[in-house]
Amino acid sequence: MSALESLREALRLLRAQPLRSLLTLFGLVWGTAAVIFLLSWGTGLSTMLDTAFQRAGKNLVQTWPGRISEDFSPAVDRRWLWYTPADVTALRQRVRESDLVAGETRTHAPVAFRGRALSLEVRGVEPDGETIRGVPLASGRLVSHEDVEHRRRVLVIGQRARERLLGAEGRVGSWVRLDGTPFQVVGVLARVGTQLSRDGAEIDDQAWIPLSVHLALFPNPYLDEQMLNTILAHAKDRKRIDAAESEMRRVLAERLGVRADDEEAVPIFSPVQMLKRIPIDQQNGLNLIIAITTLLVGGIGILAMMLDSVQERRAEIGVRLALGARRRDVLLQFLWEGVAIVAIGGALGVAFGAGGALFLASDVFRGRIPPALRDLVPIPELSGAMVLLAVLAMGVVAIAAGVAPAWSAARIDPAETLRVD
Amino acid sequence: MSAASHEPAIRLRDVEKRYAIGSGEVHALRGLDLEVARGEYVSVMGPSGSGKSTLLEILGCLSRPSAGRYWLNGVAVDGVDADGLAKLRGEAIGFVFQAFNLLPRMTLLENVALPLLYRGVPRAVRHERALGALARVSLEHRAAHRPGETSGGERQRAAIARALVNRPSLLLADEPTGNLDSAHGREILALLEGIHGDGATVVIVTHDPSIGARTPRRIAIRDGKIESDQRGAASGPEGRAQRGGAERSEES
Numbered sequence: 001m002s003a004l005e006s007l008r009e010a011l012r013l014l015r016a017q018p019l020r021s022l023l024t025l026f027g028l029v030w031g032t033a034a035v036i037f038l039l040s041w042g043t044g045l046s047t048m049l050d051t052a053f054q055r056a057g058k059n060l061v062q063t064w065p066g067r068i069s070e071d072f073s074p075a076v077d078r079r080w081l082w083y084t085p086a087d088v089t090a091l092r093q094r095v096r097e098s099d100l101v102a103g104e105t106r107t108h109a110p111v112a113f114r115g116r117a118l119s120l121e122v123r124g125v126e127p128d129g130e131t132i133r134g135v136p137l138a139s140g141r142l143v144s145h146e147d148v149e150h151r152r153r154v155l156v157i158g159q160r161a162r163e164r165l166l167g168a169e170g171r172v173g174s175w176v177r178l179d180g181t182p183f184q185v186v187g188v189l190a191r192v193g194t195q196l197s198r199d200g201a202e203i204d205d206q207a208w209i210p211l212s213v214h215l216a217l218f219p220n221p222y223l224d225e226q227m228l229n230t231i232l233a234h235a236k237d238r239k240r241i242d243a244a245e246s247e248m249r250r251v252l253a254e255r256l257g258v259r260a261d262d263e264e265a266v267p268i269f270s271p272v273q274m275l276k277r278i279p280i281d282q283q284n285g286l287n288l289i290i291a292i293t294t295l296l297v298g299g300i301g302i303l304a305m306m307l308d309s310v311q312e313r314r315a316e317i318g319v320r321l322a323l324g325a326r327r328r329d330v331l332l333q334f335l336w337e338g339v340a341i342v343a344i345g346g347a348l349g350v351a352f353g354a355g356g357a358l359f360l361a362s363d364v365f366r367g368r369i370p371p372a373l374r375d376l377v378p379i380p381e382l383s384g385a386m387v388l389l390a391v392l393a394m395g396v397v398a399i400a401a402g403v404a405p406a407w408s409a410a411r412i413d414p415a416e417t418l419r420v421d
Numbered sequence: 422m423s424a425a426s427h428e429p430a431i432r433l434r435d436v437e438k439r440y441a442i443g444s445g446e447v448h449a450l451r452g453l454d455l456e457v458a459r460g461e462y463v464s465v466m467g468p469s470g471s472g473k474s475t476l477l478e479i480l481g482c483l484s485r486p487s488a489g490r491y492w493l494n495g496v497a498v499d500g501v502d503a504d505g506l507a508k509l510r511g512e513a514i515g516f517v518f519q520a521f522n523l524l525p526r527m528t529l530l531e532n533v534a535l536p537l538l539y540r541g542v543p544r545a546v547r548h549e550r551a552l553g554a555l556a557r558v559s560l561e562h563r564a565a566h567r568p569g570e571t572s573g574g575e576r577q578r579a580a581i582a583r584a585l586v587n588r589p590s591l592l593l594a595d596e597p598t599g600n601l602d603s604a605h606g607r608e609i610l611a612l613l614e615g616i617h618g619d620g621a622t623v624v625i626v627t628h629d630p631s632i633g634a635r636t637p638r639r640i641a642i643r644d645g646k647i648e649s650d651q652r653g654a655a656s657g658p659e660g661r662a663q664r665g666g667a668e669r670s671e672e673s
Contacts, residue, residue: 013526320539323536324511325507416484418522
């Protein structure tokens with residue numbers, strides 16, 4: 001019997017038992033589709049979290065002023081610490097794991113444009129800080145070294161703040177009043193999107209002015225010293241963020257005269273470290289377990305079908321052997337049944353799984369998500385490897401499940417299989 | 422079939438068959454010698470457990486003897502490998518079973534065509550020859566029906582068509598009328614006699630003396646050995662093959 005005849009025979013037998021074939025097919029389709037969908041969703045989720053956590057800045061390491069944590073001193077007596085531009089200079093010189101360091105100040109201030117006024121989060125920034133934030137421009141330019149040096153009253157505005165403050169008529173070149181002082185808008189930032197890690201308002205709602213101008217406009221009311229709200233650093237290597245952190249901590253502790261292991265005195269934070277604390281790998285592991293379980297269930301479906309069909313068809317195997325079938329013919333027939341159903345189910349499963357993933361990634365679907373949530377809905381990411389994995393796993397299960405029992409039935413004397421009934 | 426035609430269709434020498442059942446062993450055949458010439462029409466009778474079904478399985482190459490030798494048309498079967506046996510079953514032997522053993526999910530036509538499938542006959546030819554075989558048993562109008570949609574007699578006729586489709590030289594029937602009423606049984610027997618008339622060797626295993634009475638040669642088997650082997654007309658009260666059984670003569 002030729003392979004073609006054998007395949008035809010297998011297909012005919014699948015058609016002859018439509019319900020059983022359909023149920024098996026369903027398990028297969030579901031298993032394959034679920035694996036592909038879950039894995040691509042998981043990958044998309046990782047990417048989404050990574051992106052959303054790093055919108056405040058890639059490889060960002062950030063520190064805020066802290067306070068000395070000495071157990072024996074009453075809380076009210078604890079000394080408050082603060083950073084000055086000199087600390088930024090020291091970090092620039094001494095921290096090797098970081099290539100960019102910048103100070104930042106922030107305050108809330110009323111900003112007015114043609115009779116419209118808003119309270120915006122206004123930040124004093126330096127060009128290095130802007131580079132660390134890494135926000136592209138929608139139009140205009142960023143705050144430059146010259147702006148900082150010459151204390152120019154220029155302002156770069158976040159996307160959402162622009163919409164709310166400037167509306168349709170405002171653009172680069174427009175003048176606004178910041179706490180009564182006129183500033184010229186020189187740049188508009190592109191939309192950043194939802195930040196899962198942020199220090200204050202989202203960048204989309206901020207307005208940036210030169211750090212020097214900010215320090216002059218909003219001086220420290222208590223001390224005759226320039227106080228920074230935060231220091232930003234960019235770690236050269238994402239994998240060495242820990243090292244960058246401890247280097248910064250050592251330098252700052254030394255400068256502040258506190259113990260280097262006092263994490264409350266020098267609070268350092270980085271979104272990547274935060275991200276590590278989210279059990280995303282476990283989540284993906286869980287997805288994988290669910291996917292494999294689903295595959296197994298599909299496989300068991302096939303196994304059940306094949307076992308059933310061998311048990312039920314022991315007599316049939318006997319009859320076929322009596323009519324001149326070789327063992328190989330019988331095996332091939334079962335093999336083809338498995339292969340045919342895996343091919344059909346696998347193809348449908350891939351179509352549904354990949355189709356579902358592609359649909360969720362499509363503009364049609366993305367457009368229907370409310371803008372506020374859009375950045376937090378993962379875009380499924382398909383990979384050929386996971387499709388292959390799903391199909392291979394199903395294929396191996398189905399073929400093993402199909403052939404093994406048939407093998408045992410075809411090995412014994414045909415007389416024995418015939419005598420069963 | 423390549424062997425010389427003067428060789429008998431069947432030659433058994435000292436054949437034994439043992440089965441392991443649990444811890445014990447069943448000795449189904451105990452040193453059995455038998456020769457059946459080509460074109461003979463033979464019935465094998467015996468009570469259940471006598472070994473007659475085992476004998477038929479060995480004759481049909483469905484199982485191998487534990488000891489002894491078997492020549493089919495002059496070919497020593499013990500020297501043939503599993504694929505060779507499959508070929509013998511497919512081409513030289515036709516089977517008719519008590520339970521018909523048609524495959525339920527196939528039409529009668531597909532069932533009848535099955536031996537041709539394994540022989541590698543092209544599709545169109547299979548179809549044609551299967552229809553021819555069905556016509557021989559007057560079932561061509563039922564070709565597209567499944568076994569479940571036909572009567573017992575029709576099923577057995579289809580099974581006979583299946584056995585005939587490869588024009589085997591040896592036809593083996595195991596209680597072919599066991600599941601049928603007497604009218605259908607007679608129909609089946611008439612078909613088997615017709616096949617014998619066409620030159621095939623036919624061996625029927627049965628426990629029904631009235632069938633045995635219709636065959637020119639009757640072998641009685643008991644406890645795995647041949648008890649008697651009679652030739653010639655045996656109808657009437659002379660039937661010595663019947664041991665203690667009621668003399669049922671339903672035949673016309």
